Amino acid sequence: MSITGLDSPLHEVFKFTAGDAIGALAWSPEGERVAIGSLAGELIVFEVSTQKPLLSISEAHLLGTQALAWSPDGKRLASGGCDGKVKVWDLSAGVPIGEYLFKGAWVSHLLWGVFKKGTQKKGYLIAAAGKKIVCLNDEGEVNHLYPDHPFGIEDLTWRPKSAQFSVSCHGGVSVWSVMKSKLERTYEWKNPAIYHRWSEDGQWIAAGGQDGSVHIWIAKSGVDFHMGGYMRKVDRLAWHPGGRWLATPNGGNLAIWDCSPPGPEGRIPDEYAWHEKNIISLGYQHHGDLLATGGEEGHVAFWLPGKRDFPVGKLALQSAVLQLTWRPDDQAIAIGMQSGEIRIFDRG
Amino acid sequence: MSQKIPVTVLTGFLGSGKTTLLNRILTEKHGKRIAVIENEFGEIGIDHQLVIQSDEEIFEMNNGCLCCTVRGDLIRILGNLLKRRDRFDHILIETTGLADPGPVTQTFFMDEDLKDNFSLDGVVTVVDAKHILLHWEEAPEVKEQVAFADVILLNKTDLVPLSEVEALEKRIRSMNRLAKVYRTERSKIEMEKVMGLGGFDLERILEHEPDFLQAASKTLGENKDHDHGDSHDHDHDCEGVGCGHESHSHSHEHSHECDKDHVHGPDCDHDHDHEDHHHDESVKSVGIQSLNEMDGQKLSAWISELLREKGADIFRMKGVLNVKGSPNRVVFQGVHMTFEANSDVPWGDEKRQNTLVFIGRNLDREALNAGFKSCYVS
Numbered sequence: 001m002s003i004t005g006l007d008s009p010l011h012e013v014f015k016f017t018a019g020d021a022i023g024a025l026a027w028s029p030e031g032e033r034v035a036i037g038s039l040a041g042e043l044i045v046f047e048v049s050t051q052k053p054l055l056s057i058s059e060a061h062l063l064g065t066q067a068l069a070w071s072p073d074g075k076r077l078a079s080g081g082c083d084g085k086v087k088v089w090d091l092s093a094g095v096p097i098g099e100y101l102f103k104g105a106w107v108s109h110l111l112w113g114v115f116k117k118g119t120q121k122k123g124y125l126i127a128a129a130g131k132k133i134v135c136l137n138d139e140g141e142v143n144h145l146y147p148d149h150p151f152g153i154e155d156l157t158w159r160p161k162s163a164q165f166s167v168s169c170h171g172g173v174s175v176w177s178v179m180k181s182k183l184e185r186t187y188e189w190k191n192p193a194i195y196h197r198w199s200e201d202g203q204w205i206a207a208g209g210q211d212g213s214v215h216i217w218i219a220k221s222g223v224d225f226h227m228g229g230y231m232r233k234v235d236r237l238a239w240h241p242g243g244r245w246l247a248t249p250n251g252g253n254l255a256i257w258d259c260s261p262p263g264p265e266g267r268i269p270d271e272y273a274w275h276e277k278n279i280i281s282l283g284y285q286h287h288g289d290l291l292a293t294g295g296e297e298g299h300v301a302f303w304l305p306g307k308r309d310f311p312v313g314k315l316a317l318q319s320a321v322l323q324l325t326w327r328p329d330d331q332a333i334a335i336g337m338q339s340g341e342i343r344i345f346d347r348g
Numbered sequence: 349m350s351q352k353i354p355v356t357v358l359t360g361f362l363g364s365g366k367t368t369l370l371n372r373i374l375t376e377k378h379g380k381r382i383a384v385i386e387n388e389f390g391e392i393g394i395d396h397q398l399v400i401q402s403d404e405e406i407f408e409m410n411n412g413c414l415c416c417t418v419r420g421d422l423i424r425i426l427g428n429l430l431k432r433r434d435r436f437d438h439i440l441i442e443t444t445g446l447a448d449p450g451p452v453t454q455t456f457f458m459d460e461d462l463k464d465n466f467s468l469d470g471v472v473t474v475v476d477a478k479h480i481l482l483h484w485e486e487a488p489e490v491k492e493q494v495a496f497a498d499v500i501l502l503n504k505t506d507l508v509p510l511s512e513v514e515a516l517e518k519r520i521r522s523m524n525r526l527a528k529v530y531r532t533e534r535s536k537i538e539m540e541k542v543m544g545l546g547g548f549d550l551e552r553i554l555e556h557e558p559d560f561l562q563a564a565s566k567t568l569g570e571n572k573d574h575d576h577g578d579s580h581d582h583d584h585d586c587e588g589v590g591c592g593h594e595s596h597s598h599s600h601e602h603s604h605e606c607d608k609d610h611v612h613g614p615d616c617d618h619d620h621d622h623e624d625h626h627h628d629e630s631v632k633s634v635g636i637q638s639l640n641e642m643d644g645q646k647l648s649a650w651i652s653e654l655l656r657e658k659g660a661d662i663f664r665m666k667g668v669l670n671v672k673g674s675p676n677r678v679v680f681q682g683v684h685m686t687f688e689a690n691s692d693v694p695w696g697d698e699k700r701q702n703t704l705v706f707i708g709r710n711l712d713r714e715a716l717n718a719g720f721k722s723c724y725v726s
């Protein structure tokens with residue numbers, strides 16, 4: 001199977017079916033391996049070129065694996081699941097070397113980064129479950145705990161070009177220091193912010209709302225814009241790497257906001273229709289212009305927002321597309337589905 | 349489209365026997381794959397049952413001009429369950445003893461994924477017949493739990509003289525005419541009486557309380573000839589992002605009023621009254637029945653305004669309506685400020701009529717009747 005219409009076609013190079021829907025999907029930093037977490041609780045790591053499983057744990061997390069993060073050197077992998085556990089795996093040994101338990105909450109998000117503390121570089125693994133966030137070290141041991149959030153954590157991501165991460169929940173977005181338990185800044189909004197992403201230059205923060213709206217802040221000044229009228233909650237969004245375009249799903253339509261100066265205020269978004277059902281996953285290339293969207297109906301579309309108002313590539317799959325993630329070099333995309341299938345398409 | 353997964357909400361004041369009922373449901377051989385969301389720590393369930401612990405995370409949502417409280421934790425947990433390939437047959441949500449059932453039920457109106465994939469099968473409230481009167485006055489949650497119920501288990505009846513049970517049942521029925529009341533000991537009851545109720549069933553009040561609706565119909569004037577003419581459309585055309593509409597299951601009027609003002613503008617800062625726990629209790633049911641044809645637009649406008657003004661006091665609203673132009677029964681369901689209207693099965697040979705019931709606090713029967721009458725086709 002191939003995806004044509006793109007400047008170079010994508011060919012299917014990998015296919016695997018897990019025991020239940022794909023809860024998390026992550027490329028290793030060098031892009032040669034892919035980690036898969038399923039809601040059946042599996043954790044599987046494949047070397048994509050050989051299709052060889054490097055790690056295969058059938059019950060890594062009881063009730064489901066739904067968060068994954070690679071260590072920046074690619075030697076370790078952290079997994080989190082509905083059992084409240086974070087497990088740190090040493091891939092050469094194939095065993096967990098560390099474990100942290102959140103009592104009574106599902107682990108929903110993991111981030112793993114390296115930051116310079118003094119003269120030394122150290123790894124920091126940030127894990128979120130329920131209202132709690134903890135910072136672990138490379139061994140899965142506690143560095144420090146953060147104060148409980150007033151509401152359940154909806155999303156967690158890095159703040160670009162900083163040693164900070166941001167959290168969204170009901171009430172807006174808060175920014176925290178990685179190295180210590182310090183609140184750096186808050187961006188308030190009175191509704192549940194269920195997803196948020198920074199533009200690559202760190203100038204903008206966009207949050208999708210349970211109430212069917214998108215809220216955008218200018219990071220420095222805190223000035224905010226509100227875009228309402230979505231037909232359903234906005235639980236995904238993606239920035240163009242250049243920071244100009246903000247892609248948001250509006251039910252089955254793709255709504256693109258132009259955030260070039262003076263900002264989206266007063267503008268009408270471009271809206272493209274193609275998916276038959278709701279868009280439930282979307283992802284821009286890390287450095288390119290191509291945007292992929294995945295629908296509940298099992299179709300994937302590739303777009304060049306701002307340049308074309310139709311999909312430049314299409315793919316019909318049989319199950320809801322829960323995960324879409326581009327390889328770090330942008331030359332391949334991994335697709336995770338409700339059926340448990342993983343499909344990888346490569347330009348090579 | 350796959351069938352909606354039924355959801356049962358289990359409420360009951362502390363010590364009422366709620367957990368005993370939950371354990372019965374989990375251990376009974378009914379062959380159903382049940383996911384239980386409970387408020388206390390639970391280990392993995394029995395056999396095929398999944399038990400998920402959750403702390404009741406209630407937040408207020410400002411959806412345009414419409415405000416209501418919902419359970420954020422349920423949106424996340426049920427959203428995760430929906431992604432799974434192997435779905436559950438039934439969801440059971442246990443609330444804390446002190447919970448107001450409003451937020452949990454409203455959640456199923458306010459989140460699109462939940463609304464599309466789950467149906468509220470029923471609110472089951474377990475009442476401790478021996479101790480409920482001790483809490484009756486000081487804990488408003490007790491009355492709220494009774495008022496919200498589709499099924500009430502009057503439990504521990506073996507610990508109380510029959511005369512007291514009868515008096516209590518009478519009192520409960522005066523508050524909530526919609527619920528089926530069963531007398532139980534140690535929460536013992538057949539599963540089909542608490543689960544798989546099939547959702548909406550107004551006919552059942554006619555079974556056990558025929559006078560309730562008849563009395564209301566007398567105040568509503570004479571019947572009219574039916575006139576099947578213009579069609580009434582419950583859908584509104586949405587102009588896409590920026591149109592300002594909310595999900596159309598909500599109070600229509602609200603969204604239209606906000607409309608363009610919400611596009612790229614500042615947040616809506618209308619005042620909203622969220623007094624949840626008044627203490628001047630007078631919880632009761634008001635039923636309205638008539639044969640008149642209703643004007644769908646007038647009805648939508650009236651209900652929107654009514655819920656905006658009185659939504660905090662109206663716990664639940666249910667109705668089957670005879671809307672002009674619709675060959676089908678139009679089914680209304682509301683919780684506080686949220687409501688949805690759906691086209692149900694065709695009337696067929698059945699007599700076209702309106703049956704509407706409000707359960708709430710400080711309900712003004714005359715005003716409700718007058719408002720309802722104003723929506724007749726003129």
